[in-house]
Structure formats: C-alpha cells, structure tokens
Amino acid sequence: MADPHIKTDEPPSQLTLLLDSNHNNRHQAPEGEYKDTQLDQTLQRLETFLTLLGFDQSSWFSLALSWTALAFLGVVLPVVVLEMFNCSDCEKYQVKGFELVIVGSQAVLAAVSLLCISHCLRKYGIRRFLFVDRYSGRMVRFRNDYIRQIKGSLRLLIWWALPCFLLKTLREVIRMIYVHQSWWLSFAVLLALVLSWAYVSTITLTASILFHLICNLQVIHFDDYGRLLERDSNVLLFMEEHIRLRYHLHKISHRFRIFLLLQFIIVTTSQFVTLFEITIYSGKITVINSGDFAVSTIVQVVGIILSLHAATKISGRAQGIATVASRWHALMTCSSNDSPHNRSSDSLVNFEAANRLSSLHSSYSESDLESADYVHVPTNSQLASHMASYHKRQAFVLYLQTNHGGITIFGWMVDRGLLTTIFFIELSTLEALRADLIRRGMAVEVPLIPSVIEDYPYAVDGRYKRWVESYAEHYHSE
Numbered sequence: 035m036a037d038p039h040i041k042t043d044e045p046p047s048q049l050t051l052l053l054d055s056n057h058n059n060r061h062q063a064p065e066g067e068y069k070d071t072q073l074d075q076t077l078q079r080l081e082t083f084l085t086l087l088g089f090d091q092s093s094w095f096s097l098a099l100s101w102t103a104l105a106f107l108g109v110v111l112p113v114v115v116l117e118m119f120n121c122s123d124c125e126k127y128q129v130k131g132f133e134l135v136i137v138g139s140q141a142v143l144a145a146v147s148l149l150c151i152s153h154c155l156r157k158y159g160i161r162r163f164l165f166v167d168r169y170s171g172r173m174v175r176f177r178n179d180y181i182r183q184i185k186g187s188l189r190l191l192i193w194w195a196l197p198c199f200l201l202k203t204l205r206e207v208i209r210m211i212y213v214h215q216s217w218w219l220s221f222a223v224l225l226a227l228v229l230s231w232a233y234v235s236t237i238t239l240t241a242s243i244l245f246h247l248i249c250n251l252q253v254i255h256f257d258d259y260g261r262l263l264e265r266d267s268n269v270l271l272f273m274e275e276h277i278r279l280r281y282h283l284h285k286i287s288h289r290f291r292i293f294l295l296l297q298f299i300i301v302t303t304s305q306f307v308t309l310f311e312i313t314i315y316s317g318k319i320t321v322i323n324s325g326d327f328a329v330s331t332i333v334q335v336v337g338i339i340l341s342l343h344a345a346t347k348i349s350g351r352a353q354g355i356a357t358v359a360s361r362w363h364a365l366m367t368c369s370s371n372d373s374p375h376n377r378s379s380d381s382l383v384n385f386e387a388a389n390r391l392s393s394l395h396s397s398y399s400e401s402d403l404e405s406a407d408y409v410h411v412p413t414n415s416q417l418a419s420h421m422a423s424y425h426k427r428q429a430f431v432l433y434l435q436t437n438h439g440g441i442t443i444f445g446w447m448v449d450r451g452l453l454t455t456i457f458f459i460e461l462s463t464l465e466a467l468r469a470d471l472i473r474r475g476m477a478v479e480v481p482l483i484p485s486v487i488e489d490y491p492y493a494v495d496g497r498y499k500r501w502v503e504s505y506a507e508h509y510h511s512e
Contacts, residue, residue: 073166073177076184081160083188084151087237091152104148108141108234115226119219129323135311136330137230139304143334144234146300147241150293164248165282179254187247194336195232195239198329202231205325212322231326235333242297242337245290249344249441252286255279256351263362269426273433276355280439283352287442294341294443301334302460306467342456345448349440353449356434363427 084090088100116133154163161167166180206227210220259275308327312319321328441448 073181076181077160077164077166080184080188084155084160084240087233087240088148089152089155089240091156100148100152104141104144104234104237107230108144109137111226112137112230115223119223129315129317131315132311132324132327135304135307136326139300139307139334140231140234140238140330143297143300143304143337144237146293146296147238150290150296151241151244154289165251176254176258180251183247183250183254187243187250190246190340191236191239191243194333195236198235198333199228199232201332202326202329203228205322205329208322231329235330238333238337239340241293242340245293246340246344248286248290249348252279252282252348253351255282256348256355259355260358263358267366267423269423269430272359272430276434276437280352280437283348283439283441290441291443294345294448297338297341298456301338302463304334305331306463309464309467342448342453345441346450346453349447349449352439356431356438359431359434363431366427367424 081090085096088096088103091097091100113134116130116137164180203224206224210224213220256279259279262272262275308331312324312327317323446452
C-alpha cells in the first residue's frame with residue numbers, strides 16, 4: 035500500500051533545486067511551450083501506436099476489439115492455415131507439430147503482455163504509466179531526456195523486430211517455393227502466417243520495451259539525484275527526493291511483477307518444449323522445417339533480456355546511490371576540519387583530490403577556502419552545528435545503505451545476483467533434461483540400439499552416439 039504521506043502529483047516545497055529558476059522560465063516561456071508541445075506530440079504518437087496494437091482498452095468496444103484481434107490473428111488464423119493446407123509429404127519443409135507449438139507459445143506470451151500492459155494503461159493513462167506527469171513539477175527539467183528516451187525505445191523496437199520479420203518472411207518464401215501448391219494459395223498462406231507472427235511478436239516486444247523505457251526514464255532521475263549532491267548539502271532535501279524515487283520504483287515493481295514473472299515462466303517453458311520437440315523428432319531437422327523455432331526464440335529471448343537488463347540497470351543505479359552519498363559524506367566531513375589552522379590547507383587538498391578521483395565535486399563555501407590570514411576561533415554553537423550536520427549526513431548514509439530500493443518481484447531484488455541465480459537454474463534444468471533424453475535413448479535392449487540411432491538421430495549427442503555405435507558393433511561381432 036502506498037504511503038499516504040508521499041504525494042507524487044505535487045512536488046515537495048523543498049525540491050526547488052530540481053526545477054528551473056523562475057527567471058529562466060520567464061525568458062524561455064515560448065521555447066518551453068514549444069518543447070511541451072513536442073513532448074505531448076511524442077506521447078500522442080506513442081499512445082496511437084499502442085492503440086493500434088490493442089493496448090488501449092479504455093472502453094468495452096476497444097476491449098472486445100483488442101482481444102478479438104489477438105484471438106483471430108494470433109490463434110485462429112495460423113491454426114486454420116496449418117490444418118487446411120498441410121500436406122503429408124511436406125515434413126522436409128514444414129512440420130505441423132513444430133508450428134503448433136510455436137503458435138501456442140507466442141499467443142500465450144502475447145496475451146500476457148496485452149493483459150498486463152493494457153490494465154496499467156487503462157488505470158493510470160500514458161503519462162502516469164510512464165511517470166511523465168505535467169503536475170509532478172519535473173517535466174520541464176527532463177522533457178528533452180523524455181523525448182530522447184521515447185524515440186530511442188521506438189527505434190529499439192524497429193531494430194529488433196525488422197530483422198526477425200525479414201527472417202520469418204524469408205523462411206516462408208523458401209517453404210512456398212518447395213511446397214508444390216498454386217502460387218496464389220501459397221502466397222495467401224505466406225501472408226497469413228507472416229501477418230499473424232508479426233502481430234503477436236510486436237505485442238510481445240512492445241511490452242518488454244515499454245518496461246525498458248520506464249526504467250530508463252527513472253535512470254534519468256537517479257542520475258540527476260547523484261548530481262544533486264554536488265549542488266546542495268541539505269540532508270532533508272536528499273531524504274525527500276530519495277523517498278520519492280524509491281516510491282516510484284515500488285510502484286513500477288508492483289505494476290510489472292506479474293508480467294515479469296509470467297514472462298520468465300512462459301519463455302523458459304517454451305524453450306524447453308522446443309528443445310524436447312526437436313530432440314525427440316525422428317525425421318530430418320533442417321533450417322526450413324525448424325526455422326520458425328529460431329525466429330520465435332530470438333523474439334522471446336530478446337524480450338526477456340530487455341526486461342531483465344532494464345530491471346538490473348535501475349536496481350544498480352539505486353544501489354549505487356549509497357556509494358555516491360558515502361563519498362559525498364566523506365568529502366564534506368574532510369572539508370570541515372575541526373582544526374582552524376589546518377582548515378585552509380586540508381580543504382584545498384581535499385578539494386583537489388575530489389576533482390581528480392571522482393566525478394562528484396562537493397560545493398564548498400568561501401569559509402572553507404579562505405586563507406590562513408583570516409583565522410577565527412570557532413564558538414560552541416559552531417562546533418555543535420558541525421556535529422549536528424555530521425550526524426545528519428551519517429544518518430542519511432545509513433538510511434541509503436539499508437533502503438537503497440530497486441525493482442523487485444514479490445520481494446526478490448532483480449539485480450546481478452538474481453541473474454546469476456537464474457542462469458544456474460536454467461543450466462541445471464537444461465542438463466537434467468539432456469540427461470533424461472540420453473537415458474531414454476540408451477534404455478533399450480542392445481540388439482535394438484542401431485535402429486534406435488536410426489530412428490532417433492537427435493536423442494543423444496555426438497559423443498554418446500559414437501559410443502553406442504561402437505558398443506553395438508562389439509555386440510554383433512560376438
């Protein structure tokens with residue numbers, strides 16, 4: 035449940051450093067209005083694109099139209115085409131079992147993507163969904179970055195979807211050439227299969243890229259938060275800004291946790307089913323009859339990689355804030371030397387070291403850099419102020435170390451450690467499936483081993499196949 039004390043629609047009164055000055059706003063009002071219009075147009079184009087894909091389900095009509103289009107283009111059309119225009123002697127160029135597995139996995143993944151994203155868009159709208167709200171008080175400062183990230187996400191979608199689309203089309207053209215049917219019928223089959231694949235694949239990639247975009251928009255705020263440490267020393271300001279950023283990450287995690295979990299489960303299951311189907315297939319595996327497996331695998335793996343990369347990136351930035359704050363605390367502490375005779379020399383040395391060793395430049399007042407000719411004896415109130423400032427910074431650093439935030443899936447932080455765990459789980463499951471398939475291929479009587487090798491050429495890999503052949507020859511020689 036969201037904290038009732040945290041208001042995301044209105045900026046805190048202390049966050050004046052995150053906004054442009056009123057003087058600049060007065061002199062740049064026409065330019066600001068133009069940029070606001072440009073951002074509005076960019077968001078409008080993005081919303082139109084999402085509406086065409088069926089993500090806009092704000093009314094009953096659009097809801098019914100969206101799911102009808104997915105059911106027809108994603109399931110009914112390819113299944114009808116595969117059932118009606120299937121030939122018994124075409125397995126060299128197309129295996130119906132392979133095609134049905136691909137259609138099922140892609141349709142399920144597209145349905146999950148459409149359900150999760152459309153729910154969030156219907157509930158929050160495009161601006162609140164992307165955390166680009168004109169009433170948050172921060173749109174003016176980051177609007178150029180927002181526009182660049184949105185356009186970059188659309189280019190990323192084209193960059194990944196277009197090569198896969200060309201591969202899919204090439205595979206269908208080759209199949210059309212080798213399968214002897216009338217040209218108009220072959221062209222109709224090609225058009226139907228390519229259209230169905232393009233629709234469900236675009237939905238799948240768009241959902242992952244939207245999550246990728248949202249995380250990158252938050253990266254902009256975390257980078258600005260790191261620069262905020264250079265401009266001010268108000269610990270309360272830092273606390274309020276970090277609470278706001280952490281609240282946004284919590285909202286993103288809450289909105290996308292079901293999507294990320296289901297995406298991972300569906301993609302993993304689909305890949306293992308693909309491996310199992312190819313391994314136990316008794317016919318000849320070629321690029322033509324199994325090419326759809328490769329294309330669909332690229333789309334699914336790219337989608338989950340984009341999601342995991344975005345989640346780990348924003349989690350890494352959130353965790354890195356504690357390091358930046360610790361460095362800022364150390365620089366501020368060292369620049370405020372208690373000894374009045376060493377204040378000037380130590381402050382200058384620390385200032386030069388900070389410039390050389392890091393990109394974090396602390397803001398020093400004139401009293402920190404004044405010459406030794408002007409030396410005053412600190413009073414008790416000044417010492418108490420220094421100690422109070424030190425304890426505030428120490429408490430702030432401790433808070434960041436224990437509340438760094440990040441993208442979570444039901445409490446599991448999506449970071450590099452989780453990626454390592456996922457990798458070893460996938461590897462262990464793959465090896466278990468591989469061992470089971472090898473055991474099935476060898477758990478037969480020895481006189482039947484040559485026929486097993488002939489019927490199941492892909493049940494075992496090359497090493498075990500050579501061992502089985504040599505063992506069978508030795509058995510027959512005896």
